[in-house]
Amino acid sequence: MNAGQMKSAATISCCLLILYACIFGRFRPRVLIDVSKISLSTTILGYNVSAPIMIAPTSMHKLAHPEGEVATARAAAACNVIMIVSYSSMCTVEEVASSCDAIRFFQIYVYKRRDITAQLVRRAERSGYKAIVLTVDVPRLGKREADIKNKMIQPQLKNFEGLLPTQVVSDEGSNFKAYADLTLDASLSWKDIGWLRSITKLPILIKGVLTHEDAIKAVEAGAAGIVVSNHGARQLDYTPATISVLEEVVHAVKGKVPVFVDGGVRRGTDIFKALALGAQAVLIGRPVVYGLAAKGETGVRRVTEMLKDELELTMALSGCPTIKDITRGHVITDRERLQSSL
Numbered sequence: 001m002n003a004g005q006m007k008s009a010a011t012i013s014c015c016l017l018i019l020y021a022c023i024f025g026r027f028r029p030r031v032l033i034d035v036s037k038i039s040l041s042t043t044i045l046g047y048n049v050s051a052p053i054m055i056a057p058t059s060m061h062k063l064a065h066p067e068g069e070v071a072t073a074r075a076a077a078a079c080n081v082i083m084i085v086s087y088s089s090m091c092t093v094e095e096v097a098s099s100c101d102a103i104r105f106f107q108i109y110v111y112k113r114r115d116i117t118a119q120l121v122r123r124a125e126r127s128g129y130k131a132i133v134l135t136v137d138v139p140r141l142g143k144r145e146a147d148i149k150n151k152m153i154q155p156q157l158k159n160f161e162g163l164l165p166t167q168v169v170s171d172e173g174s175n176f177k178a179y180a181d182l183t184l185d186a187s188l189s190w191k192d193i194g195w196l197r198s199i200t201k202l203p204i205l206i207k208g209v210l211t212h213e214d215a216i217k218a219v220e221a222g223a224a225g226i227v228v229s230n231h232g233a234r235q236l237d238y239t240p241a242t243i244s245v246l247e248e249v250v251h252a253v254k255g256k257v258p259v260f261v262d263g264g265v266r267r268g269t270d271i272f273k274a275l276a277l278g279a280q281a282v283l284i285g286r287p288v289v290y291g292l293a294a295k296g297e298t299g300v301r302r303v304t305e306m307l308k309d310e311l312e313l314t315m316a317l318s319g320c321p322t323i324k325d326i327t328r329g330h331v332i333t334d335r336e337r338l339q340s341s342l
C-alpha cells in the first residue's frame, strides 16, 4: 500500500467508525420462544389501543391535505391509535371530535391571553378529549430559517376565530414568527402547571422534557405523563437525540408516571428500542404528515400499519410475543458496548 492508499484507507475506517458510533444500540434477540401469536396491544392512560403508537401533535394539517385533521383522526380511529390534536390545528377541536370515535388528546401552548388557552382547554374537555398535552419547549419559536426564507404565512386558524387575529403583518421574513411572538407566553413556569390543573380535570402530559431534573419537576408538579421530545429538532440546535436521554428520564420518574418519546421514530425497530429503554409508547410526527400529504386518511392508515407490521416482525424475531415481554435486556446501547470493550 502506498502513502495515498493508506490515507484513503484511514479516512474510510474513520468514517465507518463514526457511522458505527452514530447507530444507536443493537438488539439482543432471544430465541426458542413461542412467537406464533404476537400482540401489539397495550394501554395508554388506561385506554386500550392496538399498538404503543400515538400520532404526535403537528400543526396545520390542511397544508398537507384539504381534509386536514379530520382525515388524520379517521385514520387514528381505523387503526385504534391515539391522536394528539395540535393547538394549531386547522379543523376545529369540535370538528375533529365529531368526525369519528378516535381517542383524542389535545395539545396546547399557553398564550399570553390565558383566557384563550382556558377556553380551548374547556372546549376540548367538553368535546371528549381524554388528556391535555402541554408542550413546554416553545417559550419562543426557534429560528426556522426555511420559514424566514420562504416568508411563511400563518394561515387563519378556525379554533381562534373571534378570539385572536392570526393575520399578523410582518415585513421581515416569517409572519409565523411574528404570530408566535404575539401569542406565546414566554413567562410560563412550573408554578403555572397548578393553574392548568385548576382549570381542567383531564390528566396533563408534559411534552418537551430532555433532562432528569425536569422529569422530576414534572412529576412533582402533578403531570400524568412525560413526553421526551426535542420538538423534532425544530427549536434548539444541539439538543440530544431523544433516544439517548430517554433512559435518564425513565430512571428519574421511577415508574410514577408513564414516559413517552418522539423524534425520528421511522421504523418498527425504532419503536422496539424505545420500549426496551422504558418508553410506554412513541409519538409519530413527520411520517404521519407525509402519509396525509400523499393519500389523506388512507396515507395515514398506511403509515400506521407499516409501523405496526414492522414492530410485529421485530417482536417475533426478538422473542417477544407481547409488549410486556420487551425488556431492557433486549437492547445494548453504544455506551454499554464501549464500556464492555474497555
Ligand SMILES: Cc1cc2nc3c(=O)[nH]c(=O)nc-3n(C[C@H](O)[C@H](O)[C@H](O)COP(=O)(O)O)c2cc1C
Pocket (backbone or CB within 6 Å): 056, 057, 058, 059, 086, 087, 088, 107, 135, 207, 229, 230, 231, 232, 233, 234, 262, 263, 264, 265, 283, 284, 285, 286, 287, 289
Ligand atoms: C410540521 C410540524 C409541525 C409540528 N407542530 C407541532 C405542534 O403544533 N405542537 C407540538 O407540540 N409539536 C409540534 N411538532 C413537533 C412534533 O409533535 C414532534 O415532537 C416532532 O415532530 C418529532 O417527531 P418526528 O421526528 O416523528 O417528526 C411539529 C412538528 C412538525 C414536523
Ligand SMILES: CCCCCCC(=O)C(=O)O
Pocket (backbone or CB within 6 Å): 059, 088, 109, 138, 141, 179, 180, 183, 184, 231, 234
Ligand atoms: C403559536 C405559534 C407556535 C406554533 C408552533 C407550532 C409548532 O409546534 C411547530 O411548528 O413546530
